[in-house]
Amino acid sequence: MITHTDHITGPTLDTIAQIWLSSNLEAHSFIDPNYWQQNFATVKEQLATAELFISNDANDQITGFLGLSGDYIAGVFVAAKFRGEGIGHQLLTAAKASQTKLTLSVYAKNKKAVNFYSREGFGLTNQEIDEPTGELALQMTWTRSEAK
Template identity: 55%
Template sequence: MRTITNIWLEANLDAHWFIDPEYWRNYSPEVQKAIADAELFIFEDCGEIKGFLGLDGQYIAGLFVNKPFRHQGIGRQLLGAAKRTYPELTLSVYEKNPIAHQFYLDEGFRETDRVLDNVTGEMAIEMAWQKSHNED
């Protein structure tokens, strides 16, 4: 659990530079509980956890890859596992995180709404994916 929480914290600090780092650090205890309750897809190699995707129902609460292993296809593999498991997925990504936004667009997600995150004061893009008939 500690490794997963550390990956979560470091990935959020890196990707969300526009949010006060203390927000993520203070939120960590709540995240530990959420992770314990979530359905996790974990990418592990040689006994080392390199990334994970957490689901709350069909909502992707987060997709995180440990920094040394980013840009190696791990996130795509984790997302692929979730797509093979569920016919529909939703998520939210901050507008100021264009790399993640583009990743999800490239993976077939479409924008469904833009909302203000009242906790952080940042705009978020809500996105959805649905399995197409030719993906069966």
């Protein structure tokens, strides 16, 4: 089940923040782990009031989430034990239903994510060096195609 919210607290916030941290550490082995750990508290504060799509399983366990700021996807994060079950696709489908255009930035070295977003209909629109990490980041965009 996917829920759409803009305010989380308590255990929900703690779980979402841990998924953010562990997912970033696992997906970005090419970035110093201290970068993610040093940003954890700030990101957790931002998550508390961010627009989120949250995925829960049948037991109401949080399996993943998507953060959205306007039409910008700040990230899609799925807990490790739930990856490969289509949760990222479900989260993107929910976000696509609420927008006519979505943009995101993904590290070029994160090949799994680049391929995932390409399969989901996102196209490359730009690339630039991400200043804090020094890594090449790809900007990708999805636009809803209206039936004629």
